[in-house]
Structure formats: C-alpha cells, structure tokens
Amino acid sequence: MMSEWWKRGIVYQIYPLSFQDSNGDGKGDLQGIRGRLDYLQWLGVDAVWISPIYPSPMKDCGYDVADYRGIAPEFGTLSDFDALFADVRARGMKLILDFVPNHSSDQHPWFRESRDSRRSAKRDWYIWRDPAKDGGPPNNWLSNFAGSAWTLDKRTGQYYYHAFLKEQPDLNWRNPAVRTAMYDVLRFWMERGVDGFRVDVLWHLMKDAQMRDNPPNPGYRPGDPAVRRVLDVYSADQPEIFEVLAEMRGVVDAYPGRILIGEIYLPLERLVAYYGVGGNGVHLPFNFHLILAPWSAREIAKVIAEYERLVPPGEWPNWVIGNHDQKRIATRVGAAQARVAAMLLLTLRGTPTLYYGDELGMEDVRIPPERARDNWTRTEPGQVGRDPQRTPMQWDASVNAGFTRSEPWLPLNKNFERVCVESQKRDAHSMLSLYRALIDLRRSSAALVGGAKRLVEAPDEVLAYERAEGRERLMVALNFCREPRVLRGVAGRLLLSTHLDREGERFDGELRLRADEGVIADLAARAS
Numbered sequence: 001m002m003s004e005w006w007k008r009g010i011v012y013q014i015y016p017l018s019f020q021d022s023n024g025d026g027k028g029d030l031q032g033i034r035g036r037l038d039y040l041q042w043l044g045v046d047a048v049w050i051s052p053i054y055p056s057p058m059k060d061c062g063y064d065v066a067d068y069r070g071i072a073p074e075f076g077t078l079s080d081f082d083a084l085f086a087d088v089r090a091r092g093m094k095l096i097l098d099f100v101p102n103h104s105s106d107q108h109p110w111f112r113e114s115r116d117s118r119r120s121a122k123r124d125w126y127i128w129r130d131p132a133k134d135g136g137p138p139n140n141w142l143s144n145f146a147g148s149a150w151t152l153d154k155r156t157g158q159y160y161y162h163a164f165l166k167e168q169p170d171l172n173w174r175n176p177a178v179r180t181a182m183y184d185v186l187r188f189w190m191e192r193g194v195d196g197f198r199v200d201v202l203w204h205l206m207k208d209a210q211m212r213d214n215p216p217n218p219g220y221r222p223g224d225p226a227v228r229r230v231l232d233v234y235s236a237d238q239p240e241i242f243e244v245l246a247e248m249r250g251v252v253d254a255y256p257g258r259i260l261i262g263e264i265y266l267p268l269e270r271l272v273a274y275y276g277v278g279g280n281g282v283h284l285p286f287n288f289h290l291i292l293a294p295w296s297a298r299e300i301a302k303v304i305a306e307y308e309r310l311v312p313p314g315e316w317p318n319w320v321i322g323n324h325d326q327k328r329i330a331t332r333v334g335a336a337q338a339r340v341a342a343m344l345l346l347t348l349r350g351t352p353t354l355y356y357g358d359e360l361g362m363e364d365v366r367i368p369p370e371r372a373r374d375n376w377t378r379t380e381p382g383q384v385g386r387d388p389q390r391t392p393m394q395w396d397a398s399v400n401a402g403f404t405r406s407e408p409w410l411p412l413n414k415n416f417e418r419v420c421v422e423s424q425k426r427d428a429h430s431m432l433s434l435y436r437a438l439i440d441l442r443r444s445s446a447a448l449v450g451g452a453k454r455l456v457e458a459p460d461e462v463l464a465y466e467r468a469e470g471r472e473r474l475m476v477a478l479n480f481c482r483e484p485r486v487l488r489g490v491a492g493r494l495l496l497s498t499h500l501d502r503e504g505e506r507f508d509g510e511l512r513l514r515a516d517e518g519v520i521a522d523l524a525a526r527a528s
C-alpha cells in the first residue's frame with residue numbers, strides 16, 4: 001500500500017465551536033475535542049482538520065484571525081493545544097490546522113497599523129486604493145457576502161479591499177514582507193508538530209495587478225447570492241498565484257510529512273492547476289465537485305471521469321461531500337441517498353474528507369433569525385447563511401445531546417435523541433454503523449485505498465466502478481434512484497450493502513440492487 005499517510009488516510013473535519021464544550025459556555029473547545037478523541041479513533045479516521053482556533057473577534061466564526069500564533073480564549077490556551085496535539089499523536093492520528101492567509105481580522109495589529117496613516121510601514125500589507133473619479137469604490141468587485149468588496153476608510157480617504165466581510169481585509173500577497181510573515185506562521189505551527197494546513201480560499205490570494213473590472217455574469221439568476229452578478233475573472237485565480245504557491249510548498253516541504261490542502265472552488269480544469277508542476281503546488285486541492293454537481297448517477301460519473309482524466313500524473317485525487325460552508329449531504333440528497341453518498345466517498349480513488357456529524361446523517365437545522373450567528377445572514381438579507389450545517393455534534397440522548405451543560409451557541413436538531421452517536425452505536429443498521437463498516441473495509445483493502453479505478457457500464461441511474469489491486473478485484477454499484485435496478489453479466493460475493501443486511505450473499509449473472517442501495521462486491525470471489 002502507499003506509504004504517504006495523506007493518500008491512505010481519511011480526513012475528519014471538526015468545526016471547533018460545535019464539537020464538544022468542556023467548560024459550560026455553550027461553545028466547543030480544545031479540551032472538548034481532546035475528550036472525544038477515543039470516538040474518532042473508534043470511528044477509524046486518520047487525520048483531524050480543525051477549522052480556525054485562533055484569537056478572533058468571531059465576525060466570521062474564526063475566519064477573521066486577529067493573531068495567527070495564538071489560541072482564542074474561548075477555545076483554550078496554547079498549552080491546551082499542545083496537550084491536544086500530543087493526544088492526537090499518541091493515537092497515531094494526524095492534526096491539520098486551518099491557515100487563513102487571504103485576509104486577517106480588521107483587529108489584527110497589522111491592519112490597525114496599516115489603516116493608521118497612508119505613510120504607515122504596514123500600509124502596503126493590505127490593498128488600499130484611491131476612490132474612483134466619482135468618489136465611489138475603485139472597481140466593481142463584489143464581496144462574497146454581498147455589496148462592494150471595498151470599504152472607504154474616511155480618515156485616510158482610501159478604500160481597502162475585502163473579498164469577504166468588511167472586518168476581513170485582504171492581505172497584499174504581492175508584498176514580500178507579507179509572504180515572509182505568513183510563511184513564519186506556517187513554521188510556527190509546524191515547529192509545534194502540526195501535520196499540515198487546510199489553506200482558506202487559496203485561489204483568492206492574488207488579484208489582477210491592474211485591478212480591472214470584473215465582467216457581468218450572464219448566468220446570474222435572481223435569488224443567487226449577489227456576488228454572482230459578476231464573474232471573478234480578475235479578482236481570483238490569477239497566474240501569479242502559482243509563484244506564491246511554490247514558495248509556500250517549499251516552506252512546508254522543509255518539514256517532512258507535512259501537507260497543504262487548498263480550499264478552491266473552481267471548475268475541474270482550473271482546480272487541477274493547483275497541484276502545480278512537479279510537486280510545487282498543494283498536495284490536495286480540495287475537490288468539491290461531488291457537492292457542486294447535481295446528484296445523479298450520470299452527472300457524478302461525468303465528474304469522476306473528467307477529474308480522473310485531469311489529475312496530473314503522479315498527483316493524488318481527493319473527494320469531499322460536506323463542509324461548514326455547504327448544506328449537509330443528508331439534507332441535500334435525503335437520508336436514503338446520504339448512505340449511497342457515504343459509500344461513494346469512501347470507495348472512490350483518492351483521499352476522502354468527512355464533515356463532523358455526517359457520519360450520523362445529521363441534517364441542517366432551521367435557525368430562527370434572532371439566533372443566527374453567520375453574519376452573512378445580515379449582510380445579505382434573504383440568505384439563510386451557514387448556521388444550519390454548523391449545529392452542535394449530537395453525542396447522546398441527554399440534555400443538549402451531551403454537547404454542553406448550558407445553552408448551546410446554535411440550537412440543536414430536535415432529532416438528536418435518535419440521531420446521535422450513543423444510539424447509533426447500538427443500532428447495527430444505523431448510518432454510523434455503515435460509516436464504521438465502510439471505513440473498516442477500506443482500511444483492510446489495498447484495492448479501495450490505492451487500486452486502479454474503472455467506470456463500468458451500468459443501467460440507468462446506477463453508477464458502477466471497479467477497484468483493483470493485485471488479485472483483489474472489487475466492484476462498487478450505487479443505485480441513485482428510488483426503484484430497484486439489476487446489473488447483468490457480473491458474478492461475485494457481496495462484502496457490504498448500504499442497508500447492512502446482505503454481507504456474504506453470492507450472485508452469479510445478475511446483481512440486484514434495491515431502491516437507494518449501494519453495494520461493494522468482491523468479483524475475485526466467483527459465485528460458485
């Protein structure tokens with residue numbers, strides 16, 4: 001089997017505010033995570049990625065960093081972090097931190113100094129421009145959270161650029177001093193042992209040197225987020241990013257075994273550019289296309305085939321079905337298909353990343369407006385924001401699902417007595433049991449971890465592929481529809497069904513799939 005841990009392993013994303021509260025303030029924290037490592041080990045994941053835990057005014061739930069080298073008091077202290085890291089290590093797992101290089105908080109000392117005066121030594125650490133002739137913003141770029149991406153600083157009479165909230169000014173990555181400072185941040189955490197970084201909005205880092213206006217988006221439809229009114233032709237994915245990326249990779253490569261995972265929302269042919277050339281990009285440019293594509297066997301097959309064709313030789317694929325910015329998979333495709341999605345995620349060729357709670361089939365929670373925490377709901381009225389997919393982990397049937405002893409920072413799903421770790425552990429047919437079985441099978445199968453993949457002919461609304469390595473030959477067949485389907489001309493033995501009730505069943509000539517059923521079959525084991 002492959003030696004690199006990040007090719008073999010499964011990544012588990014923790015949203016720290018929502019995983020486990022240890023001190024009764026209703027918010028998750030590092031000691032809380034520490035207390036739940038046994039669960040993660042039992043589940044069988046290899047690496048834990050924790051969304052930002054740095055000091056922050058929390059305007060964007062920690063993606064507005066005020067100190068890149070500290071721990072937010074609500075999450076704990078640096079020594080809590082070291083203790084957590086040691087415990088992760090002791091279990092043979094890896095720890096990945098979130099690195100937010102595109103922007104800082106407006107409360108970061110760098111920005112305070114930068115905004116102080118036009119002559120400030122840090123002025124050029126951020127992106128400042130004079131107003132347009134009419135006094136308005138320098139160009140038409142839009143914030144991802146609606147409105148102009150420029151805010152006028154009255155005192156110095158210039159605008160600063162922010163791709164997200166006005167409290168998240170973009171750093172100027174054309175300035176070598178910014179690069180040096182941020183690379184030192186990476187070193188700071190690698191010195192403490194961390195195994196890698198998930199790099200926030202990596203494709204945003206470099207902007208057009210001339211700051212040209214973005215063209216209007218002819219595909220914009222009413223109801224789309226306002227940011228889609230223009231195409232981000234000049235505000236993101238600029239060629240100069242690859243020079244920065246190569247430097248960043250060099251910094252990380254100086255520490256053996258560490259990795260970079262890039263958050264990148266781009267079409268597949270642009271996404272794969274972020275692998276770089278000859279290993280000078282990120283190890284894994286997050287592939288979100290299972291989230292972005294419509295949920296149908298045909299569309300997903302297209303994504304798989306195109307992606308496999310585009311991943312450069314020598315580079316390694318990866319797959320994601322959920323994160324803290326997207327509707328949860330169980331809400332998006334429904335409970336039955338969420339099981340099919342789980343099988344897909346854990347049997348494709350490439351590193352899977354799993355979002356906390358998806359292993360229980362957790363669903364989006366409707367958040368009453370007065371309890372909203374995501375400021376996007378305020379900057380863009382009508383947006384439900386991302387709180388629904390960020391609700392507390394559902395551990396058990398006790399008060400507040402075992403997440404906290406006081407009021408949780410976001411409301412819990414009312415279904416937590418049924419949809420929780422404790423009850424699903426006892427239920428042999430639960431989503432959690434399915435995830436455990438899938439992870440178990442994957443860990444024991446060289447074909448599933450590193451084997452070749454080949455899409456195979458299948459009936460309408462069925463996605464089927466083979467994974468093979470040495471003498472091991474497996475077939476995965478996933479029924480995306482509500483009716484039974486039959487695959488013909490195949491023989492073997494079932495290793496696992498998403499319904500968890502057909503293990504060991506042999507088939508010869510015909511493989512029957514029930515509605516919403518996925519199976520993994522051993523083809524090497526002939527039927528008779």
Ligand code: GLC
Nearest residue numbers: 060063164200201263324325
């Ligand atoms: C990324 C994060 C998202 C955040 C944004 C700005 O997309 O995943 O949660 O709001 O960057 O940092």
Ligand code: CA
Nearest residue numbers: 021023027029
């Ligand atoms: Ca807490």
